[in-house]
Amino acid sequence: MSQYTTGSIYSDASASDPGESTTTDIDYEEIHVPVLVIGAGAAGARVAIELKQQGVEPLVIGKRDYGDAHTTWAAGGINAALGSRDPGDRWEIHAADTLREGHFLNDPAAVALVAREMPDRIRELDAWGMEFARTDEGAIQQRYFGAQSFRRTCFVGDRTGEAMLETLVDRAQSLGVPYRDNVMITRLLSDGDRMEGAVGFDMETGDFLVFVSDHVVLAAGGSSAMYNRHSSREEENNGDGPALALDAGAELLDMEFVQFHPTGMVGDRYGDDWDGRLVTEAVRGEGGRLYNSEDERFMERYSPDQMELDARDVVARAITQEIREGRGTANGGVYLDISHREDDYIRERLPSMVERFASLGVDITSEPMEVAPTAHYTMGGVDIDPQTGETGVEGLYAVGETTAGVHGANRLGGNSLAETVAVAKPVGQHIAETVQEHGITTDGGEDHQHDGGVDAVTTTEADLSLRMRARAEREFAALARLEAADGGSTPAELLDELGEILWQDAGIIRDDEGLRQALSELQALRNRIRDLRIEGDRTSRAFELAVDLGFSLAVAESTVRTALERTESRGAHYRADYPAPDEQFRENLVVSDGPQGPAIRRRSVGTPSAPVQEALDERHELDYHHLE
Structure with missing residues (x-):
């Protein structure tokens, strides 16, 4: 049986030259569109809204039903320096907190963009109907989140991501943004340059599809679901975005940084169905306390000033250490307790958590939850210009968790939802301007309904080159071979093994021996x-998992190789054999697709602007004891 390898796992990458013609009797549908947006979560929806408002009609495609994206699992809130509760907050301090939490590996321009944009983006979401919690005076309510100097996190109970995506989808539909559900992209058509x-x-049907467009936006999420213990849905965050981009000629950045x-x-x-599922940081933001099996509030040893609201990497390592030293629960966790707060307060601020645990026989108003760290977010991703979304491949853009730059070595809680809308707006504006230079526009955004069909999508004059048509047809032939594969291992089995390799050897605590062992096991896999x-x-689900496996393997190798390269501990990347940060390593690691696998180079980090540096010099810091 031939080996299935590629940007996904199944194509014969060593076949004929991409310029050669192919002969295939496989039928496929061809759809022409000015801008293709891959991913229907918050980032993809906000880019599409901006494009439509600017007079360019995109087509949004997603792997699930429209409105059913991983954004809905972001529960706790979204950051913006509104000053509703703490008037001293300002966007420069938000930027400073983000840089400090990212251990100064962030792209300072990307950080400033997000922090500066967010107050307007929150007001925009409010105007579009997002029902934020309110103060008694009617201002948008804000809560504490870990490592933030002020109460900056806006929220809708503990279902903020769900409410935000509903708002964005409603807005997109009111503008008549075309979309197509249940489509899986397996390869981008690129020659490495355009x-x-x-x-x-x-x-749903199995039909092969070719989307013809000179402008493609990746908004496909991250890759934390590669780990066998993670907070994502099984079918999301499998690494499709970064893997597709790398295969198309773009570069990846900071892949070693995975947030647990x-x-x-x-x-x-x-x-098992609940293993690793997120217990929102809002529980700790509202005063939740962590205890070990000996009833010790152990964060007093690790972070007496910031306690449970220290940076996520600090708290995750503290919990891991407690469990390793025998002070964990019989189930392999620790206790998170919010029961000291008033019952009505808990039900108002954490309704989803109350409901979820009640369904499992736990009343969190009177008893603790059991928790342990879980792979949650990837700070690394596609290397972009945050103002434009450009990737270095002409016509390829990326937004959201698929990208890197904003979060550096560790993400500030509440910044993931913020990044999606803050960066997506200017990226959408830039793409619209670029497309309009070539004369492709729509009617300026008048309302109409779209059922996902081809006819409603504005077509372009562009057509596939013979080289790209040959590449598309070879991809379909490879997918057909994959469908017929009849060996001894299922995709689910191999994905489970991949998750275990990463959890054991490229997880919360890493070292040289384990990372080299992971590389060897990845090759064997x-x-x-x-x-x-x-x-x-x-x-079938099995076929989808087979495609996911290819994406996850490509991203896993980049993650392990960059983790091996970074011989220091910084943020979410902790090396037991190099436990201290090394200032000579305050550089980004850039990954490109080399002839022998991922090629890694170093790149210096930018300098914060004067206003942000001033905020850093002011040394603002969370006073946890406001919650006591």
Whole structure:
């Protein structure tokens, strides 16, 4: 049986030259569109809204039903220096907190953009109907989140991401933004220098699809679900965005930095279906306390000033240490307790948590939850210009968790939702200006409905080059071979093994021996792909997992190699054999697709602007004891 390898795992990358013609009897649908947006979460929706408002009609595609994206799992809140509760807050301090939490590996321009934009983006969401919690005076309510100097996190109970995506989807639909559900993209059509489109398949019918476009936006999420204990849905955050970009000729940045959220549910108590699921930071933001099995409030030893609201990496390592030293629960976790707060307050501020745990027989108003760290977010991703979304490949843009730059070595809680809307607006503006220079526009955004069909999408004069058409047809042939694979290993089995490799050797605590072992095991896993077995057709879950496996393997190798390269501890990247930060290593690691696998180079970090540096020099810091 031939080996399936590529940007995904299944194409024969060593086949004929991409310029050669191919002959195929595989049918496929061809869709022409001015701008293709891959990903229907908050970042993709906000880019599409901006494009439509600027007079350019995009097509948004997603792997699930429209409005059912991973954004909905971002529960706790979204940051903006509004000053509703703390008038002394300002955007420069928000930027300073973000840089400090990112251990100064962030792109200062990207950080400033997000912090500066966010007050207006919150007011925009409010005007579009997002029902933020309010103070008694009617201002948008704000709560504490970890490592923030002020109460800066706006929220809708503990379902902020869900409310935000509903608001954005409603806005997009009111503008008549075209969309197409249940589509999986398997490869971008690029020669490494410029885009011509993307190929994939309809997950409901199995039909092959070619999207022809000179402008493609990746908004496909991150890669934390590679780990076997994670807070994502199984079908999200598998690394599609970074893997597609790398294969198309773009570069990745900071891939070693994976955020492990301190508080995920413990499967041994709540069941495998709940293992790793997020217990929102809002619980700690509202005063939740962490205890070990000996009833010690152990954060007093690790962070007496900031306690449970220290940086996520600090709290996650503290919990891990407690468990390793035998002070964890019988189920392999610690206790998170909010029961000292008033019952009505808990139900008002944390309704989803109350409901979820009640369904599992736990009343969080009177008893603690069991939690342990879980892979939650990837700070690394596609290297972009944050003002334009450009990736270095002409016509390829990226936004949201697919990208890197804003968060550096560790993400400030509440900044993930903020990044999606803050960066997406200027990126959408830039793409619209670029497209309009070529004369492709729509009617300026008048309302109309769209059922996902092709006819409603404005077509361009562009067509696929023979080289790209040959590449698309070879991709479809490879997908057909994958569908027929009848070896001995299922995609689910290999993905589970991948998750265990990463959790054990590239997880919260790393070292040289473990990372080298992970690389060896990843190669062995890749070799086993030639023995893959697909139980079902292209519409099956097994086939989807096989495609996910290819993306995850590509991203996992970049993650492990950059973690091995970074011989220091900084933020979420902790090396037991190099436990201290090294100032000579205050550089970004850039990954490109080399002939022998990922190639890594160093790049210096930018300098904060004068106003942000002034805020850094002021040394603002969270006073946790306001919550006591």
